[in-house]
Amino acid sequence: MEMLIAVLTEMLTPSNLLIIIGGVILGIIFGAVPGLSATTGIALMLPVSFSMTSTTGILFLGAIYVGGISGGLISAVLIGVPGTPASVATCFDGYPMAKNGRASRALGIGILSSFIGTFVSVLISMIFCPLLARFAVKMGPWEIFSLCFCAIILVVTMSKGNMFNGLIAGLLGILVSCIGIAPIDGAKRFTFGVTNLLSGVNQIGLMLGIFAVATLIRNFAKGDTKTPEIDTKGISGFGISLKEYFSHWLLIIKSFFIGLWIGFLPGLGAGLANLVAYAQAKASSKTPEKFGTGWDEGIIASETSNNAAIGGAVIPMVALGIPGDTATAMLIGGLMIHGIDAGPLLMTNHPELVYCFFGVLLLGALLVLILQFFGMRSFPYILRTPTCYLYAAILVICVVGAYSDSRTMFNCWLMLVMGVVGLIMALGNLPTSPFILGYILGPMLESNLRKGMTYTSDGFMPFLTRPVSLVLLLVAVGSLLWPFIRERRDAKKKANGQESEVDKMSKVFDVEED
Amino acid sequence: MKLNKNQVFSILLILFGGFVIYEAMQLQSLFAPASGDVGPRFFPIAAAVCLILCAVGKLVTEGKKEAKPLFTGEGWKRVGIMFLLLALYLVAMAWVGYIISTLIFTPLLVLAMREDRKIRPVTLILFSVVTTVVLYLVFQMVIQVSLPVGNLFR
Numbered sequence: 144m145e146m147l148i149a150v151l152t153e154m155l156t157p158s159n160l161l162i163i164i165g166g167v168i169l170g171i172i173f174g175a176v177p178g179l180s181a182t183t184g185i186a187l188m189l190p191v192s193f194s195m196t197s198t199t200g201i202l203f204l205g206a207i208y209v210g211g212i213s214g215g216l217i218s219a220v221l222i223g224v225p226g227t228p229a230s231v232a233t234c235f236d237g238y239p240m241a242k243n244g245r246a247s248r249a250l251g252i253g254i255l256s257s258f259i260g261t262f263v264s265v266l267i268s269m270i271f272c273p274l275l276a277r278f279a280v281k282m283g284p285w286e287i288f289s290l291c292f293c294a295i296i297l298v299v300t301m302s303k304g305n306m307f308n309g310l311i312a313g314l315l316g317i318l319v320s321c322i323g324i325a326p327i328d329g330a331k332r333f334t335f336g337v338t339n340l341l342s343g344v345n346q347i348g349l350m351l352g353i354f355a356v357a358t359l360i361r362n363f364a365k366g367d368t369k370t371p372e373i374d375t376k377g378i379s380g381f382g383i384s385l386k387e388y389f390s391h392w393l394l395i396i397k398s399f400f401i402g403l404w405i406g407f408l409p410g411l412g413a414g415l416a417n418l419v420a421y422a423q424a425k426a427s428s429k430t431p432e433k434f435g436t437g438w439d440e441g442i443i444a445s446e447t448s449n450n451a452a453i454g455g456a457v458i459p460m461v462a463l464g465i466p467g468d469t470a471t472a473m474l475i476g477g478l479m480i481h482g483i484d485a486g487p488l489l490m491t492n493h494p495e496l497v498y499c500f501f502g503v504l505l506l507g508a509l510l511v512l513i514l515q516f517f518g519m520r521s522f523p524y525i526l527r528t529p530t531c532y533l534y535a536a537i538l539v540i541c542v543v544g545a546y547s548d549s550r551t552m553f554n555c556w557l558m559l560v561m562g563v564v565g566l567i568m569a570l571g572n573l574p575t576s577p578f579i580l581g582y583i584l585g586p587m588l589e590s591n592l593r594k595g596m597t598y599t600s601d602g603f604m605p606f607l608t609r610p611v612s613l614v615l616l617l618v619a620v621g622s623l624l625w626p627f628i629r630e631r632r633d634a635k636k637k638a639n640g641q642e643s644e645v646d647k648m649s650k651v652f653d654v655e656e657d
Numbered sequence: 658m659k660l661n662k663n664q665v666f667s668i669l670l671i672l673f674g675g676f677v678i679y680e681a682m683q684l685q686s687l688f689a690p691a692s693g694d695v696g697p698r699f700f701p702i703a704a705a706v707c708l709i710l711c712a713v714g715k716l717v718t719e720g721k722k723e724a725k726p727l728f729t730g731e732g733w734k735r736v737g738i739m740f741l742l743l744a745l746y747l748v749a750m751a752w753v754g755y756i757i758s759t760l761i762f763t764p765l766l767v768l769a770m771r772e773d774r775k776i777r778p779v780t781l782i783l784f785s786v787v788t789t790v791v792l793y794l795v796f797q798m799v800i801q802v803s804l805p806v807g808n809l810f811r
Contacts, residue, residue: 194802314705330687364732368770531768543755546804547800
């Protein structure tokens with residue numbers, strides 16, 4: 144009870160409330176504009192959050208996160224292009240419905256589903272996090288090392304594409320994190336005499352470079368920056384009554400749990416959840432032929448599941464300090480900038496901060512509902528923002544943001560170099576999420592490995608003899624074999640002319656998981 | 658023998674891994690070996706060895722396939738222009754400071770990315786001034802970061 148009052152007093156101060164509303168609006172815009180995402184929004188606003196107190200900072204970033212995941216719905220419905228990978232499946236029924244002159248109904252269903260997905264999943268994660276954290280604080284360096292190792296491997300093996308590319312990206316992230324002063328003994332590593340590198344590769348410079356500069360330049364080079372045509376007819380009212388909406392309660396519950404579970408697994412987030420839930424809804428529907436023609440159930444499945452993934456992804460982030468996807472990795476980065484160690488001790492050491500984070504996710508979901516409902520008519524304007532102006536402003540913000548973190552031009556150059564690294568990685572088909580995870584978890588991996596080795600005289604043995612650590616390592620090794628099994632299974636299916644629904648759908652748009 | 662893009666990429670990764678191992682070998686542990694600590698070189702070397710193994714894996718699995726081109730020729734030109742503009746912006750910022758460099762480079766960035774959109778000069782000037790001033794106010798006044806004044810004006 145005391146905690147609730149403390150959190151509410153913190154969150155509802157006028158200045159914090161304004162910051163949360165601003166964050167949600169920014170998030171919706173970043174989610175809505177195709178090519179940008181919640182991740183870009185959080186990266187761009189990290190330097191701004193630096194000047195705030197740690198609580199206000201996390202309120203701001205959390206608000207952007209919720210807004211960003213929900214905002215993807217807008218462009219999916221109005222222009223048929225997913226604003227984020229999280230809303231690919233929303234396009235399948237949302238866009239045809241809008242084209243039939245029922246854009247309000249599509250948006251209404253999407254907005255309600257987003258709200259339910261986020262709100263309930265965050266409530267569930269609030270129950271699970273303390274339970275998991277209570278167990279997590281008992282872990283020694285051996286278990287933490289194995290957990291980080293397992294998380295990186297899972298992110299790599301469960302995402303799409305060649306496993307080697309994911310592993311290479313993760314290892315490059317780990318190597319970048321080795322630059323600077325080594326943990327435990329403080330030896331200088333790979334600094335090549337550059338004083339600015341002593342404290343390591345700056346997080347803000349790296350994130351802005353990889354997720355903002357490289358993303359924007361890639362979009363521009365691909366020619367994805369033309370302003371879309373939007374039909375504004377059919378945007379008025381909510382389009383669906385609550386009674387009609389909740390008649391789909393079974394589908395809502397099913398999609399919700401698919402999203403929650405997929406979000407919880409490391410490496411899989413809202414980007415996959417919406418496709419799986421859509422395929423599931425279609426498979427179990429009495430009228431599967433109506434999917435893809437502007438059918439309510441398609442939008443409900445996609446939007447409930449992608450938002451439910453938020454709550455799922457937050458559980459390992461808060462309870463274990465392990466980010467499940469890029470956006471949560473950024474949020475952990477945000478905490479680290481404030482000197483807060485996101486790890487198993489986060490809930491014990493900073494309970495107020497954690498509950499403020501949950502609070503902002505809940506309040507954010509409510510604000511998204513209100514803002515999207517009343518702001519529906521302004522959606523076309525967001526999408527019509529000329530990209531050349533928007534991108535130019537974002538690039539200038541990147542430069543100023545990178546400068547403001549360390550107050551040196553070196554950091555701006557670092558950001559530019561990281562932009563080049565981002566493009567080189569794209570050239571070699573390397574995904575970015577394992578890279579950022581390797582970068583964030585690298586120091587945790589190394590310091591726990593070295594601590595574990597020095598605590599006993601048995602060297603590496605305790606990593607294999609302690610049961611939890613052993614299980615985690617076995618899971619990691621087992622999942623390394625999974626892609627080979629999957630490949631064999633898929634090859635067999637392809638040979639038989641079968642292809643899974645999710646595989647087919649993910650090929651419709653060239654949207655990459657970020 | 659002509660190598661394709663995937664092969665070149667994998668070989669460069671292997672070379673990079675070798676370079677990391679070479680550099681890491683020079684590092685000295687600051688602790689006595691009796692402590693059981695593996696020292697600062699173990700972790701990067703282990704990561705680099707894995708990197709080399711994975712690069713070999715990439716070479717074997719993807720090496721025969723020709724990589725999908727990331728951009729067209731026009732696309733690469735755009736990449737070059739954007740990085741050049743940003744680099745010049747940073748050089749200008751170091752010399753003439755935030756305000757002048759941003760007033761000059763914001764419109765240049767807009768023009769570079771305008772595609773076939775018609776840009777009215779008045780809008781462009783207004784946009785640049787507003788962007789520069791708003792960011793100045795936010796960062797200099799609210800966040801209290803003193804933005805660069807430029808070496809020329811020091």
